[in-house]
Amino acid sequence: MVLRCSCCGAWSATRLDRGLTPVTPRDDAAQDLAWVQQVQRHGDRTAFAQLIRHHQGPLRALLRRLCGGQVALADELAQEACLRAWQALPGFRGDAQVRTWLYRLAYNEFLQHRRRAESQLVAASEPLPEHDEATASAGAPLARSVAMSLDVQKALMQLSPAERDAVVCCCMAEFSHSEAAEVLGWPLGTVKTHVLRGRAKLQTLLAAWAPTPSGDAT
The missing domain is CATH 1.10.1740.10 (RNA polymerase sigma factor, region 2, helix turn helix motif)
Incomplete structure (x- = not known):
């Protein structure tokens, strides 16, 4: 299931289980x-x-x-x-x-x-396989989903480990900054800093998948 990251505007192929027990202890x-x-x-x-x-x-x-x-x-x-x-x-x-x-x-x-x-x-x-631009742009949902997933994976690997953990927790796993700080063992300000940096990098790296005015990724 492809979900849009509500925090950074990048697109992610991460699967989130909505039925999970809340993380807040x-x-x-x-x-x-x-x-x-x-x-x-x-x-x-x-x-x-x-x-x-x-x-x-x-x-x-x-x-x-x-x-x-x-x-x-x-x-x-x-x-x-x-x-x-x-x-x-x-x-x-x-x-x-x-x-x-x-x-x-x-x-x-x-x-x-x-x-x-x-x-x-x-x-x-x-190396991660390259996706076929022609196939992905042809409108095949599965091909586009696979291509998107590969691009997100590549983009995440270009972040620093700290940026990656912060983005995964706050953008993909949907933790609040406070929850992520508790999970990661970091100060709240550190979490916010790494999310901000990681988000900025992902917006650039995943610009090709930015939604168009019609709501579809380019």
Whole structure:
């Protein structure tokens, strides 16, 4: 499903699942901390399970958005994040809210997956295929969708990693700047700066897909 990025005006072939649980987590910091203390003091697996159940809906929604709607991959990363959380909880010092800490672990799992995937692409040394301009302009919906997707992929790869993460979170996954700041672990101003820079670059790189007055891409 091709969607227009409401933030930057660029076109994207990213698939977004409208049925996802909202990313905004519940604000029960005191209860979260109580569960964490039970784990730290007694190794309480039941308390840990309650903590995970409390956050698993929004956490999985976050990962599904970051993964472009790939449910199996997102759930696998969520399981890895939960394992990391269990291993790291004894050293949790409360410098951040528990929910922010959990989301950061999940984002780190996503980053590791992305780096592995990018390394495999580089190792393969296979450039993205060029699209056929004549076919794409002939009005074939599938051909245009594929061409658009390839161009968006190429454009995103020309952004810096920080710009790419900010644009994906705010423009394609539809997080607010505040939500993205929590997910990425960045100051709000940093998120806004990278979105602005990435948006400007994408508008130039994807100018050929800018909608015409009739509402269609050129």
